[in-house]
Amino acid sequence: GQNIDQPTEMTATEGAIVQINCTYQTSGFNGLFWYQQHAGEAPTFLSYNVLDGLEEKGRFSSFLSRSKGYSYLLLKELQMKDSASYLCAVRDDYGGSQGNLIFGKGTKLSVKP
Amino acid sequence: GAVVSQHPSWVICKSGTSVKIECRSLDFQATTMFWYRQFPKQSLMLMATSNEGSKATYEQGVEKDKFLINHASLTLSTLTVTSAHPEDSSFYICSLWTVQRNEQFFGPGTRLTVL
Numbered sequence: 001g002q003n004i005d006q007p008t009e010m011t012a013t014e015g016a017i018v019q020i021n022c023t024y025q026t027s028g029f030n031g032l033f034w035y036q037q038h039a040g041e042a043p044t045f046l047s048y049n050v051l052d053g054l055e056e057k058g059r060f061s062s063f064l065s066r067s068k069g070y071s072y073l074l075l076k077e078l079q080m081k082d083s084a085s086y087l088c089a090v091r092d093d094y095g096g097s098q099g100n101l102i103f104g105k106g107t108k109l110s111v112k113p
Numbered sequence: 114g115a116v117v118s119q120h121p122s123w124v125i126c127k128s129g130t131s132v133k134i135e136c137r138s139l140d141f142q143a144t145t146m147f148w149y150r151q152f153p154k155q156s157l158m159l160m161a162t163s164n165e166g167s168k169a170t171y172e173q174g175v176e177k178d179k180f181l182i183n184h185a186s187l188t189l190s191t192l193t194v195t196s197a198h199p200e201d202s203s204f205y206i207c208s209l210w211t212v213q214r215n216e217q218f219f220g221p222g223t224r225l226t227v228l
Contacts, residue, residue: 042219
């Protein structure tokens with residue numbers, strides 16, 4: 001079956017670093033995405049990994065290990081506005097044009113002063 | 114700027130009425146759009162895949178006669194919730210995937226409340 005696991009909640013301090021882990025088991029794999037979602041809003045794209053390794057984009061980095069079915073999102077220099085849910089999602093096709101994503105349940109991150 | 118727009122952003126309706134939600138692709142021609150539903154404190158669940166010029170593909174457990182999808186052009190897909198009931202109250206989000214940028218963009222979502 002399709003399964004994407006990530007912690008339900010995390011708390012961190014402003015200015016600190018936090019790592020949100022995601023493990024997945026899907027029938028196919030064509031990329032892993034991280035999205036940020038504030039309450040009541042649609043998700044916004046953060047990062048995309050399709051090859052093993054680290055992708056860095058400003059304060060956010062995302063890592064992928066396909067052999068382990070594992071990814072993490074690293075947030076540095078945390079700010080209060082980073083308090084949100086972070087969704088891990090896997091594209092479950094092989095080069096098809098549809099691009100359907102399977103979402104994890106999200107990790108609610110609370111940043112404290 | 115926004116890539117995908119949705120209208121309306123929120124709607125309140127009485128039980129038994131039908132509600133239409135529009136999803137427009139602003140920058141790309143979208144042969145495929147996705148409709149998701151998100152209940153409070155839950156993740157996004159795919160409802161259906163909307164293909165331009167053909168019938169939508171519905172996920173298991175989603176009633177195609179209740180959630181009518183029309184993808185009449187490369188920039189517009191509509192979701193109509195027919196005979197809405199309180200249990201249909203949810204956050205409905207459309208999305209499109211662009212081959213050109215290999216990214217998936219989400220609309221801002223529509224909050225539906227059925228009284």
